[in-house]
Amino acid sequence: MTRGLWRATILRLNFICILLVSLNIAAARSNELQKLAATHLGSDQGVLVQAEDGTVLVAQQEARPVHPASVTKVATTLALLERLGYGHRFxxxxxxxxxxxxxxxxxxxxxxxxxxxxxxxxxxxxxxxxxxxxxxxxxxxxxxxxxxxxxxxxxxxxxxxxxxxxxxxxxxxxxxxxxxxxxxxxxxxxxxxxxxxxxxxxxxxxxxxxPPLGTIVKALNGYSNNVFHALSDRIGGPQAVEAMIRKRLPSALRSEVTITNAAGAEQLNRMSPRAAVAILWELRKQLRGLGKDLPDVLPVNGLDAGTLKKRLDETPYRARIVGKTGTFGSVGASALAGVLRTPKYGAVAFAVLNSGVPVPEARRRQDAFLRALIEATGAEPWAYVPNGKPILEQASVD
CATH class of the missing domain: 3.50.80.20 (D-Ala-D-Ala carboxypeptidase C, peptidase S13)
Known part of the structure; x- marks a missing residue:
């Protein structure tokens, strides 16, 4: 074997060793993240965590459709913006x-x-x-x-x-x-x-x-206002929302979305964690095409008024989540879905859809899981400052 060939062989072996070590580290890290779901949420609860390049970091009961409660409003937001436009005024x-x-x-x-x-x-x-x-x-x-x-x-x-x-x-x-x-x-x-x-x-x-539709849905999502259902009538009602969302999803996920109430306030709504994550990605894609991002239409935890104001509002976790809560206690549904910004994985979307767990306990589990996930991924705060002006100032009368 010539000296040049020997050197090339050694370099290849070194590369393979480095690759195997990297894969082992990645697998170990993935296993650690997967354990977070079972530890903090329970192995029977649905969750998906996915990086923006498609890498699945956590998957557990991810294809099982359950009641998504007000996470439905994310789907309705996407449908409204697609049909009417971000700047639409009533x-x-x-x-x-x-x-x-x-x-x-x-x-x-x-x-x-x-x-x-x-x-x-x-x-x-x-x-x-x-x-x-x-x-x-x-x-x-x-x-x-x-x-x-x-x-x-x-x-x-x-x-x-x-x-x-x-x-x-x-x-x-x-x-x-x-x-x-x-x-x-x-x-x-x-x-x-x-x-x-x-x-x-x-x-x-x-x-x-x-005010512009984008401003309206931002405020409505913050407080999880069920007027979303009446608002959906402007684009054909919940059936139209369901059809529009299914059209944007991969065929394997379409049957995992059922919307009979556009606000999530009806017993027959269903969504799987992986469908919820896919909808978040679609909403982000649409907004970024307009030069905007998710904080323009969804609340940021610890900053925006409403249901996320006091969720994980401690300094290490505040402003790490942009997303949507969901609660429908009478059917045993509690949900939290959103997106993190991480230095290693880029944007990371997650959907935790608890089913059959009392709401206070479900929220405790969600917060524990998200704290652990934020720490494990090194999630950074969203570069976002709330608009302190009353929404009424963006309306006009003439």
Missing amino acids: ETQFVAGGPVGDDSLDGDLVVRANGDPFFIFENAFLMLRKLEAQALHEIKGDIKVEGPLVFNWKADPEGHRLKRALQGLDGGEAWVSIGEPSARLNKAALKFVTGGPHQTSGKVLVTNHS
């Missing part, structure tokens, strides 16, 4: 149902709505203030709603709850929150009286423009 209009003059409307106050999920007392009162500026105080008719009206997080198809607010009979604290003295609400309030026959005017009196 409009709610007050339209004259007759001629306007002498501080009165001779006809109904028509509310043209398209399902703004963030149309609340404050928005209604900002519109009321615009009507006052037009010297409109009396409605010789009633409220008539055209289109889906959601007011203060609940469907208001006949406008009864909105009418009470405009009459100054409800939501007075919101009047103060828009900077008005409480005593002025009675002066600005509308008076509804019985009117006679009238001609339709169609004049738009005032329009409320919602």
Whole structure:
């Protein structure tokens, strides 16, 4: 054997040894991570942890669909952004149902709505203030709603709850929150009286423009607001959400997603841990295509108001998780899914879907597992600072 050939052989053997050592280290580390799931969650509970390159770090009951509770909202968020767009704004209009003059409307106050999920007392009162500026105080008719009206997080198809607010009979604290003295609400309030026959005017009196959809879903996900279900009607309801999500998933995962309630507040919803992780990756992909990332639509633990505010909020773990909680105690469901940033694996997505475990115990297990996972992967804080401005400031009235 020549000296050159001998040297090349030695180099190859060294490379093989190094590779085997590396593989052994990786296998040992993978085994350690796998043990975290069994130790902290229980071997019968579903979990998947996957690096962004597809490497599976932890897999346990990962293909078993269970109730995902409000982790369903991640799927609905993806579907809404895909269909409507991140910057979509909802409009709610007050339209004259007759001629306007002498501080009165001779006809109904028509509310043209398209399902703004963030149309609340404050928005209604900002519109009321615009009507006052037009010297409109009396409605010789009633409220008539055209289109889906959601007011203060609940469907208001006949406008009864909105009418009470405009009459100054409800939501007075919101009047103060828009900077008005409480005593002025009675002066600005509308008076509804019985009117006679009238001609339709169609004049738009005032329009409320919602914040961008991205801002809305960020706030709704933070507090896990179930208005997501009503909001899904804008894109065809939960059946449409399910169809859109299944289309984006690999064929092997499609049967592992069932959505009958777009907020997760229904007993038949199902999702497997690996499907939940795949949905997180799809949402991230869509956001990054817009120059954004997951913290733009999902809460960050310890920083954002809502269900993740006090989860793992100690200094070593705060801001390490961007994700979504889920709780449906009556069916024994508790969930936590999200993404970590790690120096070794890059982004790491996880889904812990507890089933048949009391909610307090499930949360304790989830937090213990995530603390261990954060430590094992060296997860770093998300480079994210919460927007402290009230969401109302991103709406407009004209």
